[in-house]
Amino acid sequence: MYSGRRLKEALFTVTIITLSVAAIAPVLHIVYTVLVNGVSVIVKAGLRFFTDLPPTPGSAEVGGIAPAIAGTILITAIAFPLSVVLGLFSAILTTEFPKNPLSLLVDTIARSLASVPTIAISMVIYTVIVVPMRSFSALASALALTIVALPYTYTYFSAALRSVPAMYREAAFSLGMSRWDTVTRVLIPISRRIIAAGALTTLARIMGETAALLFTAGRFRGGVAISLTAPVDAIPLLIFDYILSPYEIWHEVAWGASALLLLSYLAIFMSVKLMVKEVKL
């Protein structure tokens, strides 16, 4: 009987380890491939990878992806805070007033948006923003990305707020705290680690999203755009275009750009993990 139990325990442990390795192996393979192919390109190009324009197909030098880097930073700088703020306020509304008709509407819209293909969102923004403005733009791209990101921030943040045990909410109210104080001084700080993780996942999603930019960004690679109303480039768009091209040099640039995106994710994840302390209940 005893040895049977031990055998079961061992079998369980082995199964868990095997499945965990099987789950994580593809991710590790992707990280490895991107880093091996991409970091060498960045090293070869040096600082110019961050400051130069992309190479022409016949060029011998790798050049850089400055327009794409600038475009991604510009678009992310608008879309990320916008989706975090909108997601957070929507989450507060639906968790604090779950029976309110507006909450039900917000919840339905946010959940529906998650199932809309991002390319469809790109088309809608093309019709509503790009056509009337007669130009692709950073603004149109940022709006498309905000719509793509909103269901993520909303879902993560409402799960984070709901994860706080009810006894802390009661304690806050018993001290005379208003709803606003309860949310900002108690619920958000207690769930800050989950909120930070949700915000980061959204950031990664915004930085890496391609389809939402297809009909909105404009792929301007002739210089570094800093205007909200002018066409821009973005790293994922550049990767998409270059990897599909027949030119070896553009393939190299695409690998370098992928590695840069991946390294940025890792740097952001690691720094937030170190900075945001977990709250021990």
Place this chain on the structure above:
Amino acid sequence: MLAVEIEHLNVYIRHAHILKNVTLRIPKNTVFVIMGPSGSGKTTLLKVINRLIDFTEGVRVEGVVRVLDIDALKADPYELRKRIGMVFQTPNPFPHLTIYENVAIAAKLNGVARSKRELDEIVRWALEKAMLWDEVKHRLHAYPHQLSGGQRQRLCLARALAMKPEILLLDEPTANIDPINARKLEEAIVSLKDEVTVVMVTHSPHQAARVADYIAVLYDGRVVEQGPAQQLFLRPSTEITQKLLRGEM
């Protein structure tokens, strides 16, 4: 002088009739104990006094509840709660705040302390009143998870006291802590009644005997007996009270 005056209070949660025609008078600066078996409506009664009952889904409250001479059912609940502290059955100090911050937050939010020095004084006063100061004075910046369950509960008492409340509601505050910590908490409660009216829920007759000035016995949502503690212990007038005091309920 009454701190709380309740008349013909009926509380319904969805279709269940939780409190039935409850009438109670709680004199100021006393320890008023509400006794009763599980499910008799003790916690609901406390939550009516500070209007935490508002957060219960499907609740309906009827009757008159006067707290500190104001109509509690019509008052602004947030303002009302600033005058009433509460300690819950399970210790619930804020886990993201240090020991100092847990106590200070109540004083700060309610405008009890205006300067850092005043705040330091209130924090020390509240921790001393809760009999916790000596145990935490050298680690005020530690977090609650580093304290024992009993210390966490006394921290909650200090947090409630830092609001400088006029009424303190205690919902079985010693139910989840060890006997030594329970004794310290009881001593703190008794020492408080000069400054605050204490309304405490317990199902322990021994504890009621140690701390109570007045007792109300609640059974199935009704007050079956109330009066001075000594009188109730010496001459209980109902069979339910007799059973409760013998520990048979």
